[in-house]
Amino acid sequence: MATKRDFYEILGIDKKASADDIKKAYRKMAIKHHPDKNPDDPTAEEKFKEAAEAYDVLSDDNKRARYDQFGHAGLGGAAGGGAGGPSMDDIFSQFGDIFGDESPFGSFFGGGRGGGGQQRQRVRRGSDLRIKLKLDLQEIANGVEKKIKVKRHVACQTCGGNGSKNGTAVQTCQTCQGTGQTRKVVNTMLGQMVSTATCGTCNGEGKLVTDRCDVCHGEGRVLQEDVIPIKIPAGVSEGIQLSVGGKGNVPPRGGVAGDLLIVVEEEEDDDLKRDGTNVVFDLYVNFVDAALGTSVEVPTIDGRARITLEAGTQSGKILRLKGKGIKDLNGYGRGDQLIHVNVWTPKTLSSEERGILEKLRVSPNFHPRPNKSDKGFFEKMKDFFHG
Template sequence: MPRDFYEVLGLQRGASPEDIKKAYRRLSKELHPDKHPSTGSGQAKAEAEQRFKEVNEAYEVLSNPQKKQMYDQFGHGAGAGSGAGGGGFGGFDFSHFSGGDAGSFSDLFEGFFGGGSRARAREERGQDLETEIAIDLAEVVTGGSRALSLKRLVACDRCKGSGAEPGAKVITCATCSGTGQVTRTAQSFFGVIQQRTVCSECRGSGKVPERRCSTCDGEGRVQKTSSVTVAVPAGIRDGQTLRLRGEGEAGRQGTVAGDLYVHIRVRPDPRFARDEDDIRSSATIPVLDAILGSELAVETVRGPVTLKIPEGTQPGQVFRLKGKGMPVLNTSRVGDHYVTVNVEIPKKLSREERRIFEGWRKLSP
């Protein structure tokens, strides 16, 4: 009977993951083949190699939370310290899960708890695709459309996606009897259980062509460069993603196509700063316009607008242009445009200008 894995690592049951890791590192260094050269005792070297193998097997199970939980509950088998009694479940050997066969453990549970069904569902659908387009801020205001050229798997023209040669039928898969799955048996701590996996002949569809299409070799799809039109809605924001259903790769033998995900990148406009659905910009006016008032032509995402500057405008004062911002996505609402006004103070004055300002200062209380 295999030794208890905790005993192999010199630990008590309930040891923490950190304790397990420390014990493994210490023992693997101590028992490593390099520590036992061929010039030493042959028996000592063989014993060290066996211990080294046991340590690795123990760590493979105890370092994996799922495997550790099952081992803690059932041990190596129903009669090996699992507390289930001697006549319960069949024996189950964890040691074969080390090394290259580690995937068998997860395969076992996927098959037992319905993983085969999920695998089939993935098989029936074409692969999703992703791409990115860059648009200007002006396009966000109006919305529009873009034509994309994509290299992808599309339905075969010759067989119309069925995978069958024209005139041939699509028949039920003889391997899986049309279920898309085959059953295999596996030994577990529950004894012998049956696992359902995707049929390799029909790849989960349950159907196969009587004669394969000569163009696509029965796949029902071929790789081709084709065009897709992307409708860009007004008000979309940088970083958002559009989903185009059925515009991904074609499914095998006429099954559901995948989707196309288009990531939107909005190019920055040096004139404007976008703040959610509002736009912010700045403008500089002469000091006399701030004092006396004036009118200012302001560029907005919707075209030029005249802004009335009232007398006594202060540096940094913000003015609101209602309804001149960005459209709110999927609504009829529109944001606003906020203009921050900076006042330009002259660094030098002419004699006449100085005379005027000095006279103004004398008039001030």
């Protein structure tokens, strides 16, 4: 699988580019690589699609923020319309209007491919669906595939989505000639001024239903419960929003579906706490085990592991299990599990226990005598963060 190029590099802009800069850059690249303008270049269509994919992400504030923070992995399939990438029709439907009706390339953007410069009907887009998805620490650490049940509007199968009886009781709007828009030309001192507006007869749909469908009652869509599989990449965190293209609602009487937006929520683990790509576990031991040394089992993301405490282990010591943490979202390895040793001091004692400890109190080995290797709290934290 080829590595995706950086979206900013594709459009030839830097990361501080404004929305207007992004739009201008995309227009320039799309015109340059349009397949109809480059019939002898077999790579032109792929470059054209690549620019459209970059614009799709960088022109959307939410997608751009996720991309800036997590790269391509943070988009969760949002860009490019899936593994096959966007089709040419998808690109014209979603972005063709940024070129305007007065495009210098006329038929390239005015009426779709081969449209002869005629006014192109704008394809309507349905609303997005937003859901919250709770993930436990193991799912976050390793990634997981989930099947999500959602209720969404889908195209009516009886009428084919146009809202008419048997899918045939529909006619082209005579006011706008099926374009969904009306044009008004005004002569001024500076020349002709052209303005467009949504057609009031068909409300921008370009067609009129003469007899409504019995199933969807003219809506062209029905509410349906779908089971949608989604792959959650390892390393996601609270609040990250993933997107599944085309799995939102379809608009009434034809158009493209919106997206399914999935907001990640982290379930708190009973034992392990997350710290970036590391996980932390507080291990409590009695001072006898700390003094004599022992072997104990600790929970990890992937099950349980046995560790050895050396004789003379001090409270506050941090043990590290390499590679037992969370996978990095951008694929930069995996974090560790940090085990924080806490020596437990009993709060209540029997008379026999008290007697034993009274004898040990005066023992020379029970007098605190820290050496240079017994670092204090600040030195331990400094070692942890820097080394």
